[in-house]
Amino acid sequence: MIDYYETKSQPVTRVMVWEAYRKVRSNKGSSGVDGMTWAELESDLSGQLYKLWNRLSSGSYIPSPVKQVEIAKKSGGVRKLGIPTLLDRIAQQVVRHHLEKQLEPMFHDSSFGYRPNRSAHDAVARSQRNCFNHDFALDLDIQGYFDSIDHDLMIRALKHYCKDKWVILYVKRWLQADVMKGNVRELRLKGTPQGGVISPLLSNLFSSCSV
Numbered sequence: 001m002i003d004y005y006e007t008k009s010q011p012v013t014r015v016m017v018w019e020a021y022r023k024v025r026s027n028k029g030s031s032g033v034d035g036m037t038w039a040e041l042e043s044d045l046s047g048q049l050y051k052l053w054n055r056l057s058s059g060s061y062i063p064s065p066v067k068q069v070e071i072a073k074k075s076g077g078v079r080k081l082g083i084p085t086l087l088d089r090i091a092q093q094v095v096r097h098h099l100e101k102q103l104e105p106m107f108h109d110s111s112f113g114y115r116p117n118r119s120a121h122d123a124v125a126r127s128q129r130n131c132f133n134h135d136f137a138l139d140l141d142i143q144g145y146f147d148s149i150d151h152d153l154m155i156r157a158l159k160h161y162c163k164d165k166w167v168i169l170y171v172k173r174w175l176q177a178d179v180m181k182g183n184v185r186e187l188r189l190k191g192t193p194q195g196g197v198i199s200p201l202l203s204n205l206f207s208s209c210s211v
Contacts (some may be wrong), residue, residue, distance in 0.1 A: 032085030082193020
């Protein structure tokens, strides 16, 4: 009998991995540095997810480098996106689902970016309501926010709100994962890649602690 709730040294079950796969798969997305497509992954889905669970649950999981792509902005310049491999995105979703339940209650009620069950339309409606109570507005934009997050401060904030050592272990590894720019591999000394599954949640945590 297969125990899908089995864990090893880290409290990650096979069910958690399968649910993360379904969530990431529904969002589609392109290949990372290994070139693996969804069709290739699903040709041996049980085997690939079993190996991923085995590594996550034993503490031996190490993410691949993140593929960097540049997207042109309408206003000029480019936005740098970091694309993890499909398996790394599934691993990140495992942690995100667990961590989100801890962090969501602490976020401000007027925060709408990258949050579950909150849309841009909700943000506009809240803004319209606020305009009836105030005669001024503040418009702030942090240039290159995802790319400028300090890793040490990020981990300090995470440790303050999350006591799960396995979560902190893997977040550290994702933050420190190398970047592939074409055929050039570079160290990442700061930032969390915009395009990673876990990055929006981490950026919300960092901004909440910085206010």
